Amino acid sequence: MTFSLPKKGPDISIVICGEAGQGIQTLESLLTRTAKLSGYHVFSTKEYMSRVRGGSNSTSIRISPERVYAAVDRIDLLIPLTAASAERIKDRITADTLIIGERKFVSEALSRSSGEFIDIPFTETAKKLGRSIYSNQVVLGLVASLLALDINILKAKLRAEFEDKGSEIVDINIKAAHAGYSLYEGLIKDDKVISEIKKAGEATGDVPEEVKGEIVISGAEAVGLGAIAGGCDFIAAYPMSPSTGVLTFLAKHAEEFGIVAEQCEDEIAGINMAIGAWYAGGRALASTSGGGFALMEEGVSLAAMIESPVVVHIAQRPGPATGLPTRTEQGDLELALYSGHGEFPRIILAPGSAAEAFYLTQKAFNLADRYQCPVFILTDQYLMDTVTNTTPFDTGGLEVERHIVKTEEGYKRYALTDSGLSPRGIPGNGRGLVMVDSDEHDEDGRITEDLSVRTTMVDKRLRRLTLIKEDIVEPTLIGDKDAKTVLVGWGSTLGVVREALTSINSEDILFVHIAQPYPLHQKVLELVEGAGRFLVIEGNATGQLARLIKLETGREADGKILKYNGLQFTVEEVEERIGEVL
Amino acid sequence: MKKTDFDIEGMETAWCPGCGDHAILSALKASLDNLGLTPGKLVMVSGIGQAAKIPQYFNTNYFNGLHGRALPAAVAIKASNPELTVVAESGDGDMYGEGGNHFIHTIRRNPDITNIVHNNMVYGLTKGQASPTSRRGFVTPVQVSGVMSEPFNPLAVAISLDVSFVARAFIGDQQRTSEIIEAAIKHRGYALVDIFQPCPSFNKQNTYKWFRENTYYLEDSFDSSERLAALGKAFQTDRLPLGIFYRNEKPTFTDNLRIKTPGYRKIVDFKRLNGLISSLAS
Ligand SMILES: Cc1ncc(C[n+]2csc(CCOP(=O)(O)OP(=O)(O)O)c2C)c(N)n1
């Protein structure tokens, strides 16, 4: 019988699973980029264990004629590279799933629960070419052939990938990919499979040039690029999953863009360096995950007291403590919201896509400089590690706003103003002196225990919140603005809810995506207040955004869609759970 | 004392009478003045403690940050504007206790900054608990049976890390202290000056008299380029040597990073950024 792919289209969901160290990431990178260059939309996300070798990891790749925004449960094509990793995701295997792989990795039960199992000796094929390590390229060739990807693009990608290992290695890898192509052609000839997956624009007949020109990017890279565009010239970080990608990206490009990329002794050093850099006129980023951020809190409070700009990126992962190091969660909104002792204004941004990660990170630097306060960028493992194609970021309208004044003699760093913002000078730029103090201080910046000055200074610092509130990122609204049900989410749930709503096709629901959870935009509060039913969707156990909205509006959520097992929601899951609460 | 640009007219300090901090303040101002430095190009960075209040009594730029965290801020200030002279200064509790990890790693980075530590072998501001450098047997309201831990040896630690410059002074001799500070500021690279500073209020054991009797200056013939000899001197804890122990000029943090332009004058290369963005399309 011929197995036709995909069963539920229009896209195909491919899962490749194996263990750490098997090169799944390279495979994913080559496949998504080749597919995009051949005219497909791509989306890939990974879940992996916290280990360098072994374990069970999987990468889910969607390849589609239409834009795809999120992960799905459904597996159209499974390619297992170990038996254990296939076993681990057995619940996702259905009669719609085609498994292609080696017999030894596919148990009897697994093959029975699938729609079809085709035994393909990837390793043997690779061994014939030299060594079994080329088997990933055989897999790649087979999938490329199934998707009718341009072999020349694939060859060029392989060449670029293995170039520095020498031409011999490049040749064998290309041969391995060719072998994969032939294997698939064999399957076609034997009427085993047909693939009905179309490229973007193929249905209408026009060439999908637009998709081909898009960039393929991870959330981590988008944050890194946004930082560069925001004028970041210093990154101070201590490695911690899932934030490390931002550090490595900026370190890689440090020299070309004049960035100091310093791996600190700990996160405490990280934030104090970042604040020191801003004091001297730099634009620094501190980047970490929840645990590291907990160590930074006193520094956040310092930034608040000395009215220093600082940008802190927190890539969330499940806690408490070490939690699940390589998984995702939206559990640290309240951590960021209430971080640091004392009372002071702050800004929290939470991008929901690679594009938002870029533009909001860029903006974070300007906001920090403008309002002289801590600005947090809350992402998570899911967003960091998710790779999608997207319109190339447009730097045209972007500006690095430097709100630094040249000081005059007698300059007062904390001069009292109506807005609460004092013009910010830096040492060595002008005739004034710049004095900042973590103790309570007067307008000059000198330590004081004058209690009326204390009250004045607290009021001054807090006054800036009024200005901050006039400059809030608008929520993204998806659906009918007059819908009775308002579903509110923040950060990385944007894509999955967007996609789920297209298939639910309900006119009765409006999705409000919040990219700035604090302060909340007036529009969000109004929509919640006017809603017939108010629902939230969050990747945590207690509904932290719901709590914040209640604080602001007094309104309790009528329903909460929550998830906290370490994985992001899938499209099907959101469809089902919205269905349940509607 | 000669007047300097760093003085503040009619200033009062929060230090006790007889405290060694007063003389350190004068010695430092004299050193800066001798070197021809001006307040506008100097940044004093400090943490929290009695010693860490020193910038308050200075007419200059300052960053009076958190307890223990002066060094990371100082490193970044220097890196963000290499044209500034940066002095990081605090007490022994601040630098070696709360900030101990930063102390180690700042030496490794070798930023071109001067690190002055007021070593009074006690916590002054919090009223008399042991500090990392308190000698064994020192009795306090917390260490009621006397300090039992081995005292921290900042000089030996620094030399082990191949510090670029390390010296010890005793503020009972203001002139020599000022000369040592001057040499430290002039030195290109990280320079540590640990200054014995009597705290008459909370350390009745390590007094001016005690320091005078238990210290001596390194001989003129002492060769400060000899790391092992310096380490030997640092290990001497019966009579404590004073002077410059070790010097080793090497590339600084900013040299290694090839930073020349102050951050605030940097212009983002958007053309290059656009190139990087579009490279992700292939
Ligand atoms: C995080 C933190 N912990 C504790 C303190 C309280 N504290 C302030 S100064 C100090 C120690 C002071 O000793 P030292 O650094 O030796 O300076 P001294 O006062 O003796 O000059 C302590 C524990 C603080 N300010 N911050």
Ligand code: SF4
């Ligand atoms: S408590 Fe000690 S260190 Fe502090 S000012 Fe008084 S004498 Fe000096």
